[in-house]
Amino acid sequence: MPPVARPARVDAVRNRASLLAAAEVEFAERGIDASVADIAKRAGVVKGTVFRHFATKDDLVAAVAGDRFARLSAIAERLSESPDPGEALREFASATAEILQQQGLAFLRAASECNPVVAESRDQLLASADVLVERARRDGIVRADVTGADVLLLTCAAVHTVAATPGPAPDLWRRYLTIVIDGLRPEGASPLPRPAPERF
Amino acid sequence: MPPVARPARVDAVRNRASLLAAAEVEFAERGIDASVADIAKRAGVVKGTVFRHFATKDDLVAAVAGDRFARLSAIAERLSESPDPGEALREFASATAEILQQQGLAFLRAASECNPVVAESRDQLLASADVLVERARRDGIVRADVTGADVLLLTCAAVHTVAATPGPAPDLWRRYLTIVIDGLRPEGASPLPRPAPERF
Amino acid sequence: MPPVARPARVDAVRNRASLLAAAEVEFAERGIDASVADIAKRAGVVKGTVFRHFATKDDLVAAVAGDRFARLSAIAERLSESPDPGEALREFASATAEILQQQGLAFLRAASECNPVVAESRDQLLASADVLVERARRDGIVRADVTGADVLLLTCAAVHTVAATPGPAPDLWRRYLTIVIDGLRPEGASPLPRPAPERF
Amino acid sequence: MPPVARPARVDAVRNRASLLAAAEVEFAERGIDASVADIAKRAGVVKGTVFRHFATKDDLVAAVAGDRFARLSAIAERLSESPDPGEALREFASATAEILQQQGLAFLRAASECNPVVAESRDQLLASADVLVERARRDGIVRADVTGADVLLLTCAAVHTVAATPGPAPDLWRRYLTIVIDGLRPEGASPLPRPAPERF
DNA sequence: TATGAATGAGCTTTCATTCAT
DNA sequence: AATGAATGAAAGCTCATTCAT
Numbered sequence: 133m134p135p136v137a138r139p140a141r142v143d144a145v146r147n148r149a150s151l152l153a154a155a156e157v158e159f160a161e162r163g164i165d166a167s168v169a170d171i172a173k174r175a176g177v178v179k180g181t182v183f184r185h186f187a188t189k190d191d192l193v194a195a196v197a198g199d200r201f202a203r204l205s206a207i208a209e210r211l212s213e214s215p216d217p218g219e220a221l222r223e224f225a226s227a228t229a230e231i232l233q234q235q236g237l238a239f240l241r242a243a244s245e246c247n248p249v250v251a252e253s254r255d256q257l258l259a260s261a262d263v264l265v266e267r268a269r270r271d272g273i274v275r276a277d278v279t280g281a282d283v284l285l286l287t288c289a290a291v292h293t294v295a296a297t298p299g300p301a302p303d304l305w306r307r308y309l310t311i312v313i314d315g316l317r318p319e320g321a322s323p324l325p326r327p328a329p330e331r332f
Numbered sequence: 333m334p335p336v337a338r339p340a341r342v343d344a345v346r347n348r349a350s351l352l353a354a355a356e357v358e359f360a361e362r363g364i365d366a367s368v369a370d371i372a373k374r375a376g377v378v379k380g381t382v383f384r385h386f387a388t389k390d391d392l393v394a395a396v397a398g399d400r401f402a403r404l405s406a407i408a409e410r411l412s413e414s415p416d417p418g419e420a421l422r423e424f425a426s427a428t429a430e431i432l433q434q435q436g437l438a439f440l441r442a443a444s445e446c447n448p449v450v451a452e453s454r455d456q457l458l459a460s461a462d463v464l465v466e467r468a469r470r471d472g473i474v475r476a477d478v479t480g481a482d483v484l485l486l487t488c489a490a491v492h493t494v495a496a497t498p499g500p501a502p503d504l505w506r507r508y509l510t511i512v513i514d515g516l517r518p519e520g521a522s523p524l525p526r527p528a529p530e531r532f
Numbered sequence: 533m534p535p536v537a538r539p540a541r542v543d544a545v546r547n548r549a550s551l552l553a554a555a556e557v558e559f560a561e562r563g564i565d566a567s568v569a570d571i572a573k574r575a576g577v578v579k580g581t582v583f584r585h586f587a588t589k590d591d592l593v594a595a596v597a598g599d600r601f602a603r604l605s606a607i608a609e610r611l612s613e614s615p616d617p618g619e620a621l622r623e624f625a626s627a628t629a630e631i632l633q634q635q636g637l638a639f640l641r642a643a644s645e646c647n648p649v650v651a652e653s654r655d656q657l658l659a660s661a662d663v664l665v666e667r668a669r670r671d672g673i674v675r676a677d678v679t680g681a682d683v684l685l686l687t688c689a690a691v692h693t694v695a696a697t698p699g700p701a702p703d704l705w706r707r708y709l710t711i712v713i714d715g716l717r718p719e720g721a722s723p724l725p726r727p728a729p730e731r732f
Numbered sequence: 733m734p735p736v737a738r739p740a741r742v743d744a745v746r747n748r749a750s751l752l753a754a755a756e757v758e759f760a761e762r763g764i765d766a767s768v769a770d771i772a773k774r775a776g777v778v779k780g781t782v783f784r785h786f787a788t789k790d791d792l793v794a795a796v797a798g799d800r801f802a803r804l805s806a807i808a809e810r811l812s813e814s815p816d817p818g819e820a821l822r823e824f825a826s827a828t829a830e831i832l833q834q835q836g837l838a839f840l841r842a843a844s845e846c847n848p849v850v851a852e853s854r855d856q857l858l859a860s861a862d863v864l865v866e867r868a869r870r871d872g873i874v875r876a877d878v879t880g881a882d883v884l885l886l887t888c889a890a891v892h893t894v895a896a897t898p899g900p901a902p903d904l905w906r907r908y909l910t911i912v913i914d915g916l917r918p919e920g921a922s923p924l925p926r927p928a929p930e931r932f
Numbered sequence: 933t934a935t936g937a938a939t940g941a942g943c944t945t946t947c948a949t950t951c952a953t
Numbered sequence: 954a955a956t957g958a959a960t961g962a963a964a965g966c967t968c969a970t971t972c973a974t
Contacts, residue, residue, distance in 0.1 A: 143954075147955085168949085169946095178955075178957055179956090180950090180955070180958090181957095282508075285493040285508065286511065289486075290489060293485040298532070299531075304526055308482075310524055311512065311524070312515055314517075314520075314521060315511040315516075320514075326506055330499075332496055332497050341936075341937065343937075368966085377939090378939055379939095380941095388966080567943065578961060580945090580947085581959055584957090584958060589944065589945090638838065645898075682908075685908065686908060688893065693932075695841070696932055707924050707925055710922050710923075710925060711882075712889075712912060714914075714922055715914040715916075717914075720917070722910050726906055729899065729901065732893075767968065777934080781934060783970065787970095
C-alpha cells in the first residue's frame with residue numbers, strides 16, 4: 133500500500149487528454165508537420181511529457197487520426213440501420229466529409245500511410261462503408277459496380293477541393309459531393325474503365 | 333565561321349536537364365519538402381550546383397511546376413479548336429489528370445500557393461478551361477451552372493484518389509473521372525449548394 | 533522542506549556559463565564572425581545546445597556585449613561620486629579601455645550596430661560618461677569643448693592601437709591613453725575643426 | 733614569332749587594372765569580407781578571371797593594401813625634405829589619415845596581418861615615419877620619447893573614431909587628430925607607462 | 933587567356949528524440 | 954510521472970577556389 137500513490141494518475145490522464153486536444157488543433161492548422169514543441173505548448177506541458185505519453189510523434193499522429201476513423205465507423209454503424217438506404221449513404225458521405233475537412237485530409241492520409249494502427253481503423257471504416265453502399269445498391273440508388281471504397285475515395289476527393297481553393301469556403305465540398313453523388317446514379321452511367329480498389 | 337564561338341557548355345546544359353528531371357521525380361515522390369540535397373544527389377551533382385542553376389529552392393519548384401501548367405495550357409488551346417466540344421472537354425480533363433498524377437498534385441498546389449510566377453501559369457490554365465467548358469455547356473453536354481474552375485477542381489479531386497490508394501494503380505483516376513463527368517450531365521442534376529469558386 | 537524543489541539544473545547553469553565564457557573568447561579572438569559551431573566546441577557542448585540558451589546568434593552577441601556595457605556603466609556611476617573629478621575621469625577611461633581591450637573593440641561596435649538592446653546599454657554608458665566629463669570640465673581639467681562621446685571615442689581609439697600591433701602587449705593602450713588625455717588639457721589647446729558627435 | 737600574340741596582353745593589363753579599382757571600392761564599402769563575385773561583377777569580368785590575376789583572394793587584398801602603403805611612403809619621402817618639420821609631420825599624419833579613412837582601416841589592418849608582402853610595405857612606411865618624427869623631435873615640436881610607430885598608431889586611432897560613429901562624418905578624424913597631436917607636445921607631458929612598439 | 937560551371941566546406945537554424953534530475 | 958536541457962542530424966544557402974572548354 134504505497135502512501136503517496138493515486139493522485140499522480142489523475143494528472144497523467146488529464147495531460148493525455150490535453151495533449152490529444154492540442155494535437156488535433158495543431159495538426160488541423162499546420163498539417164502533419166506541426167511541431168511537437170507547439171503541441172506541447174498548447175497543451176500546457178513540456179516536450180518531454182509528450183514523449184512519455186506517445187513514444188514517437190508518429191504515435192501521437194496515430195492517436196488523433198485513429199480516433200477520427202473510429203468516430204466515422206460509429207456513425208456508419210448507426211446509419212446502417214436507417215430505413216432509407218439512399219439517405220443513409222448521403223448522410224454518411226456528408227459526415228465523413230465534415231470530419232475529413234475539419235481534421236485535414238492530407239494529415240489523415242499521411243497518418244494512415246505510415247501507421248498500421250491507423251490503417252486498421254481505416255479498414256474497419258471501409259467495411260462499414262461497404263455495408264451502406266450494398267444497401268443503396270440493392271435499392272437501385274447507386275450504380276451496380278460501385279463499392280464502399282469508391283464512395284470513401286470520392287468523398288475524400290470532394291473534400292480535397294476545399295484545400296485546393298484559396299478563399300475560406302470550408303464547406304465548398306458540399307458542391308462537389310453533390311456532383312459526385314449525381315455521378316453515381318445508375319441511369320445512363322458510362323462504363324467504368326478500372327476496377328474499384330480493394331483498400332485505400 | 334566564328335572564331336570564338338560559344339560552346340554553350342555541354343555539361344551545364346546536361347546538368348540543368350538532370351536537375352530538372354531529378355527535381356520532378358523527387359517532388360513527385362516526396363512532395364515539395366523534398367530536400368535540395370536529395371535532388372542534387374539524384375542528379376549526380378553537389379548541392380552548390382543546384383543553387384548555381386536555381387538561385388533558391390523556390391525557383392526550382394517554380395521551374396518544375398510552371399512547366400507543367402504551361403504544358404496543360406498548350407493542350408487546352410489546341411483542344412479549344414476541336415470540332416467536338418464534349419470530346420474536347422473529356423480529353424482536356426484526361427490530359428490534365430495525367431500530368432497532375434505524374435507530378436504530384438500536392439506539390440503543384442504548394443508550388444502555386446507560394447510562388448507568384450507559378451500562380452500566373454495556373455491562372456492562365458484556368459482561363460483556358462473556362463473556354464472549353466463554355467463550349468461544352470452551349471452544346472448541352474454539361475449542366476449550366478458549371479465552370480472551368482469546377483472541372484479543374486474535380487479533375488484534381490479524381491487524381492487525388494490515386495494518391496490516397498496504396499497499390500500501384502497510377503491510372504485509377506480514369507475510374508473516378510468517368511464518374512465525375514457523369515455527374516456533370518444536365519439531365520436530372522441536383523441543385524448545387526455553393527457557388528463555384530472564382531479561383532483555385 | 534519543499535518536497536518538489538526546483539533543482540535548478542546544475543548542468544544547465546554550468547553550460548550557460550561555459551557558453552558565455554566561450555563566446556567571450558571566440559568573439560574576442562575572431563570578432564563577431566566567430567561561428568556558433570566554434571563557440572559550442574569551446575564550451576564543450578553541441579551546436580543545438582547553444583540555441584537552447586540563446587535563440588539566435590544575435591542573442592548571444594547581445595548577452596556578451598550588453599554585459600560589458602553594463603559593467604562599465606556601473607563603474608561610471610560609482611566614479612561619478614568620487615571627490616576628485618580629474619582622477620575619476622582617468623580611472624573611468626582606464627577601466628573602459630581595459631574592458632574594451634579584453635573583449636575586442638570591433639566586436640562591441642558590431643554588436644551595438646545591429647542590436648537595439650546593446651545599443652541602449654551603450655547609450656546609457658554615453659550618458660554616464662557625459663556626467664564625468666562635465667565634472668572634470670568644471671574643475672578645469674579638460675578643455676571646454678570636449679564631451680563624453682569624445683572621451684569614449686578617444687579611449688576606443690587608444691585601445692585600437694593594441695589590436696593594430698603584432699606583439700603581445702595587451703596594455704599598450706596605457707601609453708596612448710596617456711597621450712590622448714594629455715591632449716585634452718585646456719592649456720595651449722588647438723581649436724577643434726569638427727563638432728563632437730552626438731552618438732557613437 | 734607567334735602570329736597572334738600581343739593583343740591579348742592589352743586585355744590582361746586592362747582587366748588587372750579594372751580588378752584593382754573594383755576591389756578598392758568593394759573593400760572600402762564592404763570591408764575585407766567583400767565577396768570575390770561582387771568584385772568581379774564590378775570589374776566587368778567573371779570570377780574565374782579574378783583568380784587568374786590573383787591566385788587567392790588574399791593576394792588581391794595584398795595588392796590593394798600594398799598600394800596604399802606605397803603611396804603613403806612616397807608622400808613621407810617627399811615631406812622628409814620639407815623645410816618645416818612640424819608642419820611636415822602634421823601633413824604626413826593628415827595624408828595618412830585620409831588614405832586610411834578612405835580605404836577602411838580594418839581592411840588595411842586585416843591585410844597586413846595575414847600577408848607578408850603587405851607587411852613589408854607597411855614596414856617601409858614605418859621607416860619613413862621615423863625620419864619625419866626624428867626631425868620634428870629635434871625641433872622640439874614633439875616630446876622626446878615618441879617614435880614613428882607612435883604617430884602612425886595614433887593616426888590610425890584617430891581615424892578609427894570615424895568608423896565607430898554612426899552618422900556620415902567622414903572627416904571626423906580631423907577633430908581627434910588635433911587632440912592627439914596636442915597630446916604629443918613636450919610641455920607638461922606626463923610620463924609614458926609603456927615603451928613604444930617596434931613594429932605595428 | 934577568359935569563361936562560367938562545379939565543387940565542397942562552411943554558415944545559422946530547426947526539430948524529433950533521449951536522458952539526468 | 955514530469956521536467957526541461959542535451960543531442961545530433963537534418964535543412965537552405967553562400968562563397969573561395971578549381972577546372973573543363
